[in-house]
Amino acid sequence: MSEQQQAPRGTYDVLPGVAEHRARLVDGVAAPAFARAGYARIETPAFEHTELFARGVGESTEIVSKEMYTFTDQGERSLTLRPEGTAPVCRAYVEHGMHKLAQPVKLWYEGSFFRQEAPQAGRFRQFFQIGAEALGSDDPALDAEAIVLLARMLEAAGATGCRLRISSLGSSAERAAYSDQLKVYLRANEAALSADVRERIELNPLRAFDAKHEGTQAVMTDAPRLLSSISGEDRAHFDDVLALLTAAGVAYEIDDTLVRGLDYYTRTVFEFTSDRLGAQSGVGGGGRYDGLVELLGGPPTPGIGWAAGVERVLAVAEAAGAQPAAAAAADAYIALDAEADREAAFALACALRERGLAALIELGGRSLKGQLKQADRAGAKSLVILGGGRAAYDAAVKNMHTGEQRELNDLTKQDYIDRIAAELIA
């Protein structure tokens, strides 16, 4: 076993059965929902220049400081497997001059992302996300639209019972001022904090709100809150988003301890969580990032987006009782023995498929009894039997449901496919 090859730590194989589930989430639920809301699909590379994430995501984040898969290529360029999708989409927005299009530009994507973390329930090193980014407008309706989209998508996927927590981080200036205020508070209570939080007071004090450490939580109960210091336009923007969510019938909880891990967030931040998951309860989340495009060399451009974890959405759906779909049934199974004309049987299978029928042919060298079993497993509606003492192109067609079997005689090389197909369709 130890010598056997296995998938790298934190990665996994999507096996048949599960693969269909995932495809249904992306192609059956997400794609149509995005299309109805005017979001266009975009695909960006699996790796980018390291600099994009260092600047876009932020040096102080856990992701950039220790979770990136970074490598140097043959041209001595530092590249990084994308750990998230917002910075790449913003890069593409700038690179392709999308700011000259009618605004806002609404984009969505699906794909794999990479972070070098210790894997655990719901957390992988290669994971899949469905994401949305809407750039070029700071209208609160854009925020609300994006949030409603995710809320409805989760329900459609069967991931019911998720909680939506929402808050506002205000402008970056307000956030900076608040950050200083919080640092002072944390230092004053340093003794009660966990070692992790203490070490991050300077780097990212907001993170303290997330800690599960008891002493830290006690301290944070009385900590100053960013939301209460937000006023003016930012406050009005937030209130507007809330009013629109209410109008759309989406329930939310205002949570002034909500912190998002990426540096670029401003104003609206939100997160959908589920108590059906393990420690990684976040199903999807995002927020507004009004300074990011400019930071990446583009014109001042507001934006909002979110990402949802495919594995987590599916996990919630499964825990909520969403049932797997039945395997696709075959229309016909072609059974043959050693004396059957192999070429005729093969040509028949190919021809039936070209006519739109799901046709399977025996490939395992089974006994006829075994072939019947296999046809049954494949859910075949009909069985076509060749050989067994019949003339070259003659065949029997058996209805697997009723057990009824009809012999087709005097078939020729010219008409056997048509006649067998006609019998199958009848």
Next chain:
RNA sequence: GUGGGCGUAGCUCAGCUGGUAGAGCUCCGCGUUGUGGUCGCGGCGGUCGCGGGUUCGAAUCCCGUCGCUCACCCCA
């Protein structure tokens, strides 16, 4: 990186205080000299994660190591 749990057939697992491996499911065949889904019988399949130690003898005890998993941290 730190801590807990676990590593025995493809899958789920049993194997007590040491005597060199079992079950169910799956798969293949037979029972039906071609005809399935039930049932019965048989078969394929394991260097018991790996390495070392104790012992006449270890899947079973000891040490080490690797892997998986859950949690902290972080986040989708």
